[in-house]
Amino acid sequence: MKKEKTLLQEFVKGIDEINPVMKQALGLCPTLAVTVSAINGIAMALATTFVLMFSSLMISIIRKLIPSQVRIASYIVIIATFVTIADLVMKAKFPAMSKALGPFVPLIVVNCLILGRAEAFASKNNPLKALFDALGNGAGFLIVLFIMGSIRELFGSRTILGFHILPHSFEPMLIMILPAGAFITLGLLMGFKNAYTERVKRKEREDIVKNYRAVSKLESTNQGL
Amino acid sequence: METITTNPSYKLELSSSPHIHSRWSTKHAMWFVVSALLPSVISAVIFFGIYQLIVIGVSVLFSIITEAAIKKIRKKEITVTDGSAVITGLLLGLVLPPNFSLSATALGAIFSIAVGKEIFGGLGYNIFNPALVGRAFLQAAYPVSMTTWKNPNYAVDTVTSATPLSAFKFDKIFTQTENLFLGNVSGSIGETSAIAILIGGIFLVAIGIVNYRIPLSIILGVVIFGGIFWIIDPYKYPSPLFQLLAGGFLFGTFFMATDWVTSPITSKGMWIYGFCISLIIIMIRLFGGLPEGVMYAILIMNSVVPLINRYTRSRIFGERR
Amino acid sequence: MKIVIRMILTLTIIGVVAGGFLANVAQWANPLIEANKKAETEKAIFLVQPDGKSYQQIKNTNFEIYKVFGENNELVGYSIAHEGNGFQGKIRLMVGVSSDLNKIKQLEILDQVETPGLGTLILEPPFRKQFSDLSTDPKVNLVKGVEPSKPNEIQSITGATISSKAVVEIINKGIEKARILKERGAL
Structure with a gap:
């Protein structure tokens, strides 16, 4: 029997436990393509979160009305609507950012993260939960994109969010703002994250064994008495 | 029985093959x-x-x-x-x-x-x-x-410091063969001197550390594929000799492509590997945007080595295909 | 049968609602997007024609060319927007030329996807400045490694020969097209 999660847990799990990029490995295309600078990463993540939030909410509200045979088609139409809105708003109000992100805003339509959450979560849970799940996943996405963007911007152009961090004597490593740098950064990030998770898990296991041993020892001495 | 268990020198040793070791590690x-x-x-x-x-x-x-x-x-x-x-x-x-x-x-x-x-x-x-x-x-x-090159110490041509390959590719300037052979041309520091590489490379082949099939197949491949284009149009495409001596070709052939870990282990596989490398080198050099392609050719072929090994492994006698 | 009707109904309703909603958003956004685009083009036109005060697009051509007028409504030259293949993708640029098409005033790169730090040097002043007051008769020529000696020569960027060449070729083609128009009397 699965334990019912609280709203806060639904939110937090998106950041760590089922982080869209690190754990589910979803939405890799924008993760790799737009993270040449931290600000691009943030903008992309915010646009994605906007779409994710509203489409999850919408799908969750009408989940009982949609016949299961046409559910994917319905989801795509709903997602595409919000993506088009995001794209139009960005083009109208933030033309420079829209140009920097290029085709990746319209491509949110096929971002598997959004369809994945719609199919796996929003279509099975109530709107409030779906909203928090979407927010959590969006936050997880934002954090990873920001970290990726910062690392790549730092080594590729010496800045983070436009502020100069590294001295001028540091020659920028062009590879970091090329696609190859995105793959290397993401691979290393995932590797370190997994290594860390493994370590925590191993420690927990060792603690359990230690506790068990201590308890059983205590019991045996008690019996001896 | 007791002596075996107590005295370590009589311990039974269990190990998987190989049981015979070469004196070279x-x-x-x-x-x-x-x-x-x-x-x-x-x-x-x-x-x-x-x-x-x-x-x-x-x-x-x-x-x-x-x-x-x-x-x-x-x-x-x-x-x-x-x-x-x-x-x-x-x-x-x-x-x-x-x-x-x-x-x-x-x-x-x-x-x-x-x-x-x-x-x-x-x-x-x-x-x-x-x-x-x-x-x-x-x-x-x-x-x-x-890609910032420098003229060698005994350079004849002091105007340009382009490598022989890029001089040919972009400006159609030929470099003298004897300079290529000695290494008196601009390029990566260890790659220019054909004679120095050949001394080391042939030594490795002679003592059997490098299997002759890989360098031989790459050289043959470049001579054949490069030669075909040269015969078609000797003014547009360089001669096979130039292809062999220029750039990082010999260095890559003898020291990079022959790495034990990243090259095939079967004889047939080595020939396939070598010919594919030479084909990619010729393709990049003659039709690509870059003047030199040895590095990418070897890296690309490294990635398919497990596949080559898998498809060329010798079959057990009597085993069906 | 019932389920089929329900499927059709659901999709139709979703489609209609989404379409209606989008139409409203587009109605609000489109004028703004148009204005943004226009402002961008205008900025580029006057950037390459420093004396320009007003402009007029020449119609019925297969490329973008603008007549640029000065303070007293006299013709100061043309701004030509043209694009072509760079190293990795399209390069789109705007070039301002004198009214006889024989001199380049300024060059502005509008869009490019060249290699960062290498091909993108075409955006930097050292390369672009070379095009100021460059003669286009005969056509612009690219030289490598040596200082330009003729009025129609520019020096290529070290390590980015292909991008430099692409820019020169795009300019030459654009001006050539403008010349043909001029011969026909369409300018």
Whole structure:
């Protein structure tokens, strides 16, 4: 029997436990393509979160009305609507950012993260939960994109969010703002994250064994008495 | 029975094959490769100055330090004495352009060992030749300084410092064959001197550390594929001899493509591997945007080596296809 | 049968609602997007024609060319927007030429996807400045490694020969097209 999660847990799990990029490995295309600078990463993540939030909410509200045979088609139409809105708003109000992100805003339509959450979560849970799940996943996405963007911007152009961090004597490593740098950064990030998770898990296991041993020892001495 | 269990010298030893060991270990082979690279180091110093020795030294030093550090962090046995890190450092140092920055060299060496080798589990598990991974990284990270060449010390032509391949590709200027042979041309410090590479390479083939099939098939492939285009249009395409002597071809053929870990183990596989490398080299050199393609050709073929091994493995007698 | 009707109904309703909603958003956004685009083009036109005060697009051509007028409504030259293949993708640029098409005033790169730090040097002043007051008769020529000696020569960027060449070729083609128009009397 699965334990019912609280709203806060639904939110937090998106950041760590089922982080869209690190754990589910979803939405890799924008993760790799737009993270040449931290600000691009943030903008992309915010646009994605906007779409994710509203489409999850919408799908969750009408989940009982949609016949299961046409559910994917319905989801795509709903997602595409919000993506088009995001794209139009960005083009109208933030033309420079829209140009920097290029085709990746319209491509949110096929971002598997959004369809994945719609199919796996929003279509099975109530709107409030779906909203928090979407927010959590969006936050997880934002954090990873920001970290990726910062690392790549730092080594590729010496800045983070436009502020100069590294001295001028540091020659920028062009590879970091090329696609190859995105793959290397993401691979290393995932590797370190997994290594860390493994370590925590191993420690927990060792603690359990230690506790068990201590308890059983205590019991045996008690019996001896 | 009791004596066997109590006296360690009578302990029964259980081990899987191989049971017969060669008197040459990996360690010996690695140090032979290092000595085979010495002529190229000497030619680098002769043609590009004593500073190149420092670059090579930094590259070797940081390779060793990185390897030792990673082994230490991962709590594994420290195996730097097997010489593989030294070879990676030497190879990387020799394929860099003259007067390369020391900090970038160190970065390349760290990347070679850390990402090119240790991330896969260390020597024997790496997919790509670590030195070439490092060079590809530097090429992408610092494209300008990686293609800033310098004329050799005894240069005849002082106007341009373009490498023979880019001089041919972009300006249709031929370089004299004897200069190519000696190494008196601009290019990566260890790659220019054909004679120094041949001394080391033939030594390795002669003592059996390098299997003759790989260099032979690459050379034959370049002569055949390059020759076909040369016959079609000798003014547009360079002669096979030029293809053999120019750029990083010989160095790559003898020292990079023949890496034990990243080349096929079957004879048939070696021929396939060699011919494919030569085909990619010719394609990049004649039709690609870059003047030189040896590095990418070897890296591309490294990635399909497991596949080649799988499809060319010898079958058990009587086994059906 | 019932389920089929329900499927059709659901999709139709979703489609209609989404379409209606989008139409409203587009109605609000489109004028703004148009204005942004226009402002961008205008900025580029006057950037390459420093004396320009007003402009007029020449119609019925297969490329973008603008007549630029000065303070007293006299013709000061043309701004030509043209695109072509760079190293990795399209390069789109705007070039301002004198009214006889024989001199380049300024060059502005509008869109490019060249290699960062190498091909993108075409955006930097050292390269672009070379095009100021450059003669286009005979057509612009690219030289490598040596200082330009003729009025129609510019120096290529080291390590980015292909990008430099592409820019020169795009300019030459654009001006050539403008010349043909001029011969026909369409300018």
